Amino acid sequence: xxxxxxxxxxxSAFLLVVLTLWSILFYIAMIDEITDEVDDTLELYTxxxxxxxxxxxxLPSVDNGTNNxxxxxxxxxxxxxxxxxxxxxxxxxxxxAKHETEPARVMRTIFRGxxxxxxxxxxxxxxxxxxxxxxxxxxxxxxxxxxxVLAVIVVNAWVISHSMRPLYRLLGWLDxxxxxxxxxxxxxxxxxxxxxxxxxxxxxxxQRNQQLFEQQKRFIGDASHELQTPIAICQNRxxxxxxxxxxxxxxxxxxxxxxxxxxxxxxxxSLLLLSKIDNxxxxxxxxxxxxxxxxxxxxxxxxxxxxxxxxxxxxxxxxPTWDINPALAKVLxxxxxxxxxxxxxxxxxxxxxxxxxxxxVFANTGLSQPLDREHIFDRFYKSSTREGSTxxxxxxxxxxCRHSSLxxxxxxxxxxxxxxxxxxxxxx
Amino acid sequence: xxILLVEDEPAxxxxxxxxxxxxxxxVEVADTCIAAMRKVNxxxxxxxxxxxxxxxxxxxxxxxxxxxxxxQESVIIISAKDSLDDKVTGLELGADDYLPKPFHLAELHARxxxxxxxxxxxxxxxxxxxxxMINPDKHRVSVGEQVLDLGRKEYDILLYFVNRRGHLVKxxxxxxxxxxxxxxxxxxxxxxxxxxxxxxxxxxxxGAEVEIKxxxxxxxxxx
Numbered sequence: 001x002x003x004x005x006x007x008x009x010x011x012s013a014f015l016l017v018v019l020t021l022w023s024i025l026f027y028i029a030m031i032d033e034i035t036d037e038v039d040d041t042l043e044l045y046t047x048x049x050x051x052x053x054x055x056x057x058x059l060p061s062v063d064n065g066t067n068n069x070x071x072x073x074x075x076x077x078x079x080x081x082x083x084x085x086x087x088x089x090x091x092x093x094x095x096x097a098k099h100e101t102e103p104a105r106v107m108r109t110i111f112r113g114x115x116x117x118x119x120x121x122x123x124x125x126x127x128x129x130x131x132x133x134x135x136x137x138x139x140x141x142x143x144x145x146x147x148x149v150l151a152v153i154v155v156n157a158w159v160i161s162h163s164m165r166p167l168y169r170l171l172g173w174l175d176x177x178x179x180x181x182x183x184x185x186x187x188x189x190x191x192x193x194x195x196x197x198x199x200x201x202x203x204x205x206x207q208r209n210q211q212l213f214e215q216q217k218r219f220i221g222d223a224s225h226e227l228q229t230p231i232a233i234c235q236n237r238x239x240x241x242x243x244x245x246x247x248x249x250x251x252x253x254x255x256x257x258x259x260x261x262x263x264x265x266x267x268x269x270s271l272l273l274l275s276k277i278d279n280x281x282x283x284x285x286x287x288x289x290x291x292x293x294x295x296x297x298x299x300x301x302x303x304x305x306x307x308x309x310x311x312x313x314x315x316x317x318x319x320p321t322w323d324i325n326p327a328l329a330k331v332l333x334x335x336x337x338x339x340x341x342x343x344x345x346x347x348x349x350x351x352x353x354x355x356x357x358x359x360x361v362f363a364n365t366g367l368s369q370p371l372d373r374e375h376i377f378d379r380f381y382k383s384s385t386r387e388g389s390t391x392x393x394x395x396x397x398x399x400x401c402r403h404s405s406l407x408x409x410x411x412x413x414x415x416x417x418x419x420x421x422x423x424x425x426x427x428x
Numbered sequence: 429x430x431i432l433l434v435e436d437e438p439a440x441x442x443x444x445x446x447x448x449x450x451x452x453x454x455v456e457v458a459d460t461c462i463a464a465m466r467k468v469n470x471x472x473x474x475x476x477x478x479x480x481x482x483x484x485x486x487x488x489x490x491x492x493x494x495x496x497x498x499x500q501e502s503v504i505i506i507s508a509k510d511s512l513d514d515k516v517t518g519l520e521l522g523a524d525d526y527l528p529k530p531f532h533l534a535e536l537h538a539r540x541x542x543x544x545x546x547x548x549x550x551x552x553x554x555x556x557x558x559x560x561m562i563n564p565d566k567h568r569v570s571v572g573e574q575v576l577d578l579g580r581k582e583y584d585i586l587l588y589f590v591n592r593r594g595h596l597v598k599x600x601x602x603x604x605x606x607x608x609x610x611x612x613x614x615x616x617x618x619x620x621x622x623x624x625x626x627x628x629x630x631x632x633x634x635g636a637e638v639e640i641k642x643x644x645x646x647x648x649x650x651x
Contacts, residue, residue: 229437232530236443239533242596243450248644255598255646265530307619 004160011152015145023141027134035105038127039088042107045070046123050111053119070123075110080118085110093124102126166190170198177206179213221275224268231265263390270392273331274379277399282325285404290320290329291355297333298353301341308341310349310364318357322423324404332400335393336419340364342389343417350416359422370412377408429544430454432473434464434490435506436482444477447533453540461485465493473501474544477536478523480507480514488514491521502543506531534595541591557590557650558637571634581606582627585620589640589650598647624648 049070052059059072086109093104106124113119166188173186185203190196238258242251276282298314305312322329340351345365354361375381377398380391397419401408405424412418431448435441436459448455456473458464461482468476468490476494480487487505494501503523507514515526524543527536545555554563559572567583569576578586584606589597603620628640641649 228529229440233437233439233443235530236440236447236533239596240443240447240450243594251644251646258598261530 003164004156007160008149008153008156011156012149015148015152019141019145019148023137026141027137030137031130031133034128038105038125039107042088042105042123042125045125046107046109046121049121049123050109053121054111054114069125070121072119072121075118075120077118079120080110080112083108083110083120090127091124093126103129163192166192166195166199170195170202174202179209182210217275217278220271221279224271224275227268228265228272231261231268235261235265267390267392270390270396274392274396274399277328277396277403280403282328282403285323285325287321288324288326288329290322290333290360291316291318293329293333294353294355294360297330297337301337304338304341305351308344308349309347310341310344310351312351312353315352315354318355320355320357320360320423322404322406324406328400328404332397332404332406332421335397336362336421339393339397340366340417340419343367352416359420361418361420363416363418365415366417368415371410371417373410376410429474430456430471431540432464432467432471432476432501433457434461434476434482434487435459435479437479444533444536447536448540451537459483461487461489464490468494468499468501469497472499475540476501476503477540478503478505480505480518488517488521491518491523495522502546504536504539504543506536532601534592534597534601537595538588538591555590557593560590560631560636560638562587562590571631571636574634576630576634578627578630579623581623582630585623585627586631589648590638593638593650596643596647596649602648 049059049072053072087107089106089108091104091106092101093106094101103126104124105127106122109121109123111119111121169188170186173183173188177183183206185207186199188195188199190199235258238254238261241254242258246254294314298312301312324332340362341349341364343364343366344351349365351362351364354363372381377394379395381394398408400406401421407422407424409420409422410418411420429452431453433441433444433448433455435444435457438459441457441459445455445457456467456471458467459482461484464476464478464482464487467473476490478487478490487507491503494503504525504527505514505518505523506527506529507518518526524546525539527539554561556562561570562568564587569578569583569586585602588602588605599620606620624640631638631640638650641651643649
């Protein structure tokens with residue numbers, strides 16, 4: 001969810017609660033105030049009628065043009081004793097003049113006349129319809145709510161797009177950041193302290209990361225390079241030993257040591273290659289006819305396919321030409337080929353290579369369960385311990401892809417492991 | 429035969445020198461570019477083994493120097509820098525071969541033999557071991573007067589062994605050399621057995637003085 005949406009959502013929810021509460025309180029307060037006013041009028045009127053009656057003056061006519069009406073009745077003493085002398089109630093009255101019922105405020109007063117008998121004076125005035133009032137308040141509050149939310153959205157959009165601009169620039173920069181490439185430090189001028197701090201922190205950490213990464217790359221490269229000579233010396237000494245007279249047991253040990261050394265040297269060479277790819281030492285690219293390269297590799301690996309009992313089928317459906325460094329293209333295809341042949345089943349293995357217009361797929365039999373897609377292209381990831389496997393083949397493949405704007409994807413479908421190569425879409 | 433070994437790593441220098449001396453070469457060593465230049469100015473060698481990375485510069489400088497003083501020495505570059513660029517530059521500057529470290533001594537000897545043969549007699553020369561004679565140009569093998577009829581792979585194997593006579597050749601290495609790089613993953617060497625069996629039978633039938641011996645199941649040796 002975007003920051004903008006979240007802010008708007010929260011504010012809207014908050015406003016909904018606040019305005020609802022406010023409208024209830026507003027309603028209660030208004031009704032209270034109105035009732036109070038009406039009661040005051042009724043009181044005055046009651047007083048006026050009562051005074052006139054007691055003074056024996058002429059009473060106002062019942063229908064006197066105002067909305068106030070009254071009637072005066074004589075009541076028994078019992079009635080007077082059992083009823084409160086002053087009561088205010090809300091009632092619905094039938095107004096004859098209007099031929100309809102209306103809510104009214106009614107005030108009843110019981111008093112004793114000069115003659116000692118009890119009278120009840122009922123004074124009433126039509127008042128506002130509470131339901132109508134409630135509706136009106138609800139409508140207006142709803143209107144206010146919509147208006148405020150709209151305002152919030154507009155203001156938010158404006159504020160976020162303006163004051164959050166450095167944040168979005170920062171996010172864009174982070175998105176483009178690639179530790180393999182040299183990325184310029186972020187240029188994000190802002191006067192906001194928080195963003196300044198964030199800029200500084202990001203610049204510092206990215207530079208530190210980059211340095212560490214470079215150092216590590218160089219270290220791997222140097223280490224494997226420096227190891228080549230000692231390995232060569234060990235190997236040659238042991239070879240000289242082999243040319244002397246030795247027992248079978250001694251010879252066996254020496255030769256096994258030689259094999260281990262060879263594996264080490266192979267590892268070393270792969271690491272060197274990896275660090276060279278990562279250090280961009282293969283720069284020049286040229287259009288490579290991938291189908292031709294695959295056909296050539298196919299014939300080179302025929303022997304090995306037969307030895308590993310794998311049936312290789314080339315399906316040529318297109319003729320892709322990719323811009324890639326020729327040496328890397330060769331290593332790429334060789335590694336995929338070798339991977340598919342080595343990590344295959346014991347017998348009756350299959351390898352299908354599909355050459356399409358925009359992708360190349362290696363599909364091979366092998367382990368019956370899918371490999372770990374997350375880690376398969378990691379260095380030294382090994383799903384099975386195969387002799388002669390350095391665990392670097394696919395890491396090299398992925399490094400070459402990264403370097404040559406190719407995409408490599410692994411999928412497992414119908415018992416086959418699929419490695420699909422495709423050119424990255426550069427024309428965005 | 430005189431060989432100049434230009435190598436700065438003392439241990440490697442020692443082991444290569446000893447191994448070459450066992451093959452009855454006369455070996456001189458130089459551990460810097462300058463020392464090597466002085467030596468080539470003063471003497472003539474049949475072959476120069478040249479390391480690229482030297483303390484006082486690149487071995488490629490020596491190649492340029494050789495070109496300048498118009499010496500026709502055969503040069504084999506031995507380098508830990510397994511890079512294509514070095515290989516191409518080296519070969520362009522007149523090196524005869526390129527051997528990346530680490531290398532097998534047997535391989536080094538074979539390369540030395542091959543460049544010396546090429547350098548001395550324009551590569552026209554046939555190889556003789558005992559009564560076995562191989563003419564690499566014509567792909568012809570004969571024992572005494574008798575010409576052997578060998579298959580292509582059998583011929584390749586024999587040539588490979590003859591160039592590495594006296595050294596143990598591992599099965600994997602042989603397979604790799606004769607069938608290309610991809611073979612080292614192969615888990616069955618039946619095809620080598622079959623070809624070797626034929627080759628041995630033919631050599632024996634012709635009465636050759638050489639024999640390809642199996643060394644305890646690890647590899648073979650031509651004696």
